[in-house]
Amino acid sequence: MLKIVSAKVIVTCPGRNFVTLKIETSDGVTGLGDATLSGRELAVASYLTDHLVPCLIGRDAHTIEDTWQYFYRGAYWRRGPVTMSAIAAVDMALWDIKAKVAGLPLYQLLGGKSRDGAMVYTHANGNTIEETLEKAQKYIAEGYKAVRLQSGVPGLKATYGVGKAGKPYDPADSDIPSEYSWSSEKYLRSVPELFKKARDVLGWDVHLLHDVHHRLTPIEAARLGKELEPYRLFWLEDAVTAENQANFRLIRQHTVTPLAVGEVFNSIWDCKQLIEEQLIDYIRATVVHAGGITHLRRIAALADIYNVRTGCHGATDLSPVSMAAALHFDVSIPNFGIQEWMHHAEVTDEVFRRTYSYKDGALHPGEGPGLGVELDEALAAKYPYKRAYLPVNRLEDGSLTNW
Ligand code: CS2
Numbered sequence: 001m002l003k004i005v006s007a008k009v010i011v012t013c014p015g016r017n018f019v020t021l022k023i024e025t026s027d028g029v030t031g032l033g034d035a036t037l038s039g040r041e042l043a044v045a046s047y048l049t050d051h052l053v054p055c056l057i058g059r060d061a062h063t064i065e066d067t068w069q070y071f072y073r074g075a076y077w078r079r080g081p082v083t084m085s086a087i088a089a090v091d092m093a094l095w096d097i098k099a100k101v102a103g104l105p106l107y108q109l110l111g112g113k114s115r116d117g118a119m120v121y122t123h124a125n126g127n128t129i130e131e132t133l134e135k136a137q138k139y140i141a142e143g144y145k146a147v148r149l150q151s152g153v154p155g156l157k158a159t160y161g162v163g164k165a166g167k168p169y170d171p172a173d174s175d176i177p178s179e180y181s182w183s184s185e186k187y188l189r190s191v192p193e194l195f196k197k198a199r200d201v202l203g204w205d206v207h208l209l210h211d212v213h214h215r216l217t218p219i220e221a222a223r224l225g226k227e228l229e230p231y232r233l234f235w236l237e238d239a240v241t242a243e244n245q246a247n248f249r250l251i252r253q254h255t256v257t258p259l260a261v262g263e264v265f266n267s268i269w270d271c272k273q274l275i276e277e278q279l280i281d282y283i284r285a286t287v288v289h290a291g292g293i294t295h296l297r298r299i300a301a302l303a304d305i306y307n308v309r310t311g312c313h314g315a316t317d318l319s320p321v322s323m324a325a326a327l328h329f330d331v332s333i334p335n336f337g338i339q340e341w342m343h344h345a346e347v348t349d350e351v352f353r354r355t356y357s358y359k360d361g362a363l364h365p366g367e368g369p370g371l372g373v374e375l376d377e378a379l380a381a382k383y384p385y386k387r388a389y390l391p392v393n394r395l396e397d398g399s400l401t402n403w
């Protein structure tokens, strides 16, 4: 029995807010779990501190599955991003501990390597197509095999995925939600041009991706998918919202552009129909928001039966702890597709000292025991929590739409 003797939540804001659970065992071995939920961080911090930590003390750190079931079924009120992010943090920390005790990098406990590294895609964005493609060329020169393109929309002051004045893009930008104005018509007119020029300038040896960010109707998404077919995207992401998983049937009927969805999902139930009906090609669920490694492995196993591959979310609002856990997961599963990697700020990497590394278009999880991340608590304390919300989005007539 490896007794859990303490657990604490560390909220820190090195570049942006992160919530981290640290569990300590009777042998002095500690484990980390990411619990960051962008814009609702303190809800998860309280869920852990006030509701889960009291039940963790005294439990056997090795009983990962039983602990997962205990917190999932024991909550009675099931699922949701707050609950599943809290359970995810416990799960990641216990896997970290188990691997450290075994003296192995975590992927060795997940079946060993199925591939050496995880192919990543990074973000190229700009106010104009030219600016966006310049950024893409820089990343391709650095060896990236895949790049996401997001460009300004003529006629709109701002749009998703394009940073302000060249600053690194982090949407959680104010302590009351910023408000943006949106026009699907203007957006739909601009995207095919972006990818036509992209193929002209970047050629065909690079995977190109695009994130619609939940903003279209199914028929608009079907049209966009069709118009992008000549440019052979790796995927079109979050084309429509997916609470109604059947939304994707209509898109599927009209286009062979591969579809990805799922960064906002928090359990297998959010994607069971999408996977079983093969309505998507990539599932984007993440370690931190979909119940940890234990649950994400279940989603990947279901996806594998239906030829759906993984494409885990990897934005800067998932901490390096999540990124490390995702990489151990990515290199071990059979149906890995791609891993998003939106680089963290330098100050984030100073607080979260991680061993994963980039080489030739892929991230490698590192060979040290556990996840391979240490949190510098003294440095973390120098960056107090600063409330920051994700934006809201309105159509030009003022009606609220999806950001
Ligand atoms: C985006 C995210 O990376 C992506 O695919 O959808 O950056 C998303 O906007 C943020 O994670 C929201 O906090």
Ligand code: MG
Pocket: 211, 213, 237, 238, 263
């Ligand atoms: Mg996205």
